[in-house]
Amino acid sequence: MSADVAIARARVEASFARQTVMETIGARLLSVAAGAVEIGLEITPRVSQQHGFVHAGIVATIADSAAGYAGLTLMPEGRGVLTAEFKINLMAPASGDRLVARGRVVKSGRLLTIAQAEVEAIEGDRTRTVALLTATLVAVENRQGVVD
Amino acid sequence: MSADVAIARARVEASFARQTVMETIGARLLSVAAGAVEIGLEITPRVSQQHGFVHAGIVATIADSAAGYAGLTLMPEGRGVLTAEFKINLMAPASGDRLVARGRVVKSGRLLTIAQAEVEAIEGDRTRTVALLTATLVAVENRQGVVD
Amino acid sequence: MSADVAIARARVEASFARQTVMETIGARLLSVAAGAVEIGLEITPRVSQQHGFVHAGIVATIADSAAGYAGLTLMPEGRGVLTAEFKINLMAPASGDRLVARGRVVKSGRLLTIAQAEVEAIEGDRTRTVALLTATLVAVENRQGVVD
Amino acid sequence: MSADVAIARARVEASFARQTVMETIGARLLSVAAGAVEIGLEITPRVSQQHGFVHAGIVATIADSAAGYAGLTLMPEGRGVLTAEFKINLMAPASGDRLVARGRVVKSGRLLTIAQAEVEAIEGDRTRTVALLTATLVAVENRQGVVD
Numbered sequence: 001m002s003a004d005v006a007i008a009r010a011r012v013e014a015s016f017a018r019q020t021v022m023e024t025i026g027a028r029l030l031s032v033a034a035g036a037v038e039i040g041l042e043i044t045p046r047v048s049q050q051h052g053f054v055h056a057g058i059v060a061t062i063a064d065s066a067a068g069y070a071g072l073t074l075m076p077e078g079r080g081v082l083t084a085e086f087k088i089n090l091m092a093p094a095s096g097d098r099l100v101a102r103g104r105v106v107k108s109g110r111l112l113t114i115a116q117a118e119v120e121a122i123e124g125d126r127t128r129t130v131a132l133l134t135a136t137l138v139a140v141e142n143r144q145g146v147v148d
Numbered sequence: 149m150s151a152d153v154a155i156a157r158a159r160v161e162a163s164f165a166r167q168t169v170m171e172t173i174g175a176r177l178l179s180v181a182a183g184a185v186e187i188g189l190e191i192t193p194r195v196s197q198q199h200g201f202v203h204a205g206i207v208a209t210i211a212d213s214a215a216g217y218a219g220l221t222l223m224p225e226g227r228g229v230l231t232a233e234f235k236i237n238l239m240a241p242a243s244g245d246r247l248v249a250r251g252r253v254v255k256s257g258r259l260l261t262i263a264q265a266e267v268e269a270i271e272g273d274r275t276r277t278v279a280l281l282t283a284t285l286v287a288v289e290n291r292q293g294v295v296d
Numbered sequence: 297m298s299a300d301v302a303i304a305r306a307r308v309e310a311s312f313a314r315q316t317v318m319e320t321i322g323a324r325l326l327s328v329a330a331g332a333v334e335i336g337l338e339i340t341p342r343v344s345q346q347h348g349f350v351h352a353g354i355v356a357t358i359a360d361s362a363a364g365y366a367g368l369t370l371m372p373e374g375r376g377v378l379t380a381e382f383k384i385n386l387m388a389p390a391s392g393d394r395l396v397a398r399g400r401v402v403k404s405g406r407l408l409t410i411a412q413a414e415v416e417a418i419e420g421d422r423t424r425t426v427a428l429l430t431a432t433l434v435a436v437e438n439r440q441g442v443v444d
Numbered sequence: 445m446s447a448d449v450a451i452a453r454a455r456v457e458a459s460f461a462r463q464t465v466m467e468t469i470g471a472r473l474l475s476v477a478a479g480a481v482e483i484g485l486e487i488t489p490r491v492s493q494q495h496g497f498v499h500a501g502i503v504a505t506i507a508d509s510a511a512g513y514a515g516l517t518l519m520p521e522g523r524g525v526l527t528a529e530f531k532i533n534l535m536a537p538a539s540g541d542r543l544v545a546r547g548r549v550v551k552s553g554r555l556l557t558i559a560q561a562e563v564e565a566i567e568g569d570r571t572r573t574v575a576l577l578t579a580t581l582v583a584v585e586n587r588q589g590v591v592d
């Protein structure tokens with residue numbers, strides 16, 4: 001692991017720890033690389049919609065964070081990212097043992113970054129892709145409270 | 149309130165009560181009318197991202213449900229709706245006392261329904277629009293576990 | 297008409313005249329107000345897809361321009377707008393005599409502007425909504441070639 | 445080339461030839477494989493927006509068709525596809541000699557198909573990715589005029 005990746009990892013870990021919603025829904029940070037972040041979620045009733053699947057908004061929550069943190073790994077220190085918008089296609093019901101959202105940067109710009117996340121549902125040894133998210137991230141700097 | 153609206157309300161209330169995620173995040177159903185549903189969320193640390201705002205995915209969770217249930221109010225009995233995809237613009241940080249997501253049907257079709265939701269943040273007597281979601285809902289019928 | 301609206305109109309008209317694609321597809325500027333612009337398109341075979349409807353991309357072309365120019369009417373002089381992304385729902389086949397795209401600003405920001413456009417198809421005295429677009433516009437300044 | 449691919453190619457070629465808009469904008473079909481279609485566009489003033497770049501809606505036109513035809517290659521005969529919605533991120537100004545839109549199916553379903561298209565701008569021997577589109581396609585059958 002290079003020094004840069006170690007710094008990015010420490011930065012994402014510290015920020016993730018401040019996302020109290022992640023503890024609420026039962027998500028945790030799985031991996032951090034340059035331009036790529038993975039977040040896992042145990043599938044439990046506390047994140048269910050009415051049919052017993054994980055709610056689309058919760059799928060979006062881990063996908064958006066995976067995409068956003070992937071973007072953050074490529075930002076100079078002192079800059080944070082906010083999601084300006086995202087779009088998510090729910091391709092299959094999100095059920096099984098757990099979800100993994102794999103975020104990666106598609107294009108990193110000074111102002112806007114495009115990132116995607118794919119979400120997989122894992123049940124025993126089977127893996128299915130359940131969602132695909134594309135996000136537009138905006139870099140913010142020197143704005144109170146918005147760093148990393 | 150007409151008989152139809154009373155039936156739609158009972159249907160949405162029963163379905164909402166099965167969305168255990170709503171209790172997890174602290175959301176509740178505020179109102180149900182034909183083609184229009186409102187969901188409220190108290191802003192507490194349990195739904196926060198790293199800067200103290202409500203996480204975009206949680207904003208999306210109540211917006212998606214408000215849009216989806218607006219769609220459900222117009223569906224014949226025995227049919228459920230699933231979100232095929234949604235897109236959300238986050239226009240301002242979601243902070244304040246509470247959020248209200250107001251969903252409404254834009255176009256109801258036999259197979260696909262388009263619905264939108266606007267999310268407002270309320271702080272004291274100030275109200276700001278913080279997000280706008282557009283969803284494509286797909287009607288499902290006779291599929292095990294997917295009713296209402 | 298106020299002086300401001302007159303200036304915005306002149307600005308949008310001059311820019312529209314430089315959009316040679318509009319002549320190619322047969323579109324023209326119908327109206328300009330503060331935060332709202334309308335563009336019309338005659339439905340002819342030159343914009344058809346394989347089933348004889350107007351191609352979704354051409355519907356998007358007039359909708360994106362109506363939304364973008366709506367955003368431009370609220371920008372200080374010397375600033376242009378570029379579309380960072382848009383999403384469009386095609387709600388019904390685009391057929392009839394002509395289309396009208398009605399763009400309006402949802403939220404105007406220093407950096408990002410959110411605008412929407414609704415597209416209607418007109419056939420004789422019947423009008424149907426055929427598409428709904430939401431766009432994120434980014435303000436650009438001092439960039440060569442990108443003014444208005 | 446397998447018999448199946450030959451049939452898909454003939455089918456897409458025949459449909460593309462009926463898309464008169466493609467001749468209007470100067471686009472042509474470059475390649476057809478199972479689940480993947482490429483469309484090219486010469487960059488000429490007739491597709492320009494006000495800054496001299498290819499209009500976002502025209503970029504969307506070839507991207508949507510590349511994605512839609514990628515979906516069509518996987519459909520049983522007698523079924524057509526319509527775009528229910530798409531979202532496109534414009535990552536860089538579309539300028540240069542020509543554009544190539546590369547569509548591919550992400551998930552093919554009985555009712556809904558998710559497809560993506562990446563658009564590249566080619567100038568001399570340089571290639572840049574300028575746009576990324578995600579579309580939801582709906583399969584239609586036995587509807588007058590909508591086949592392939």
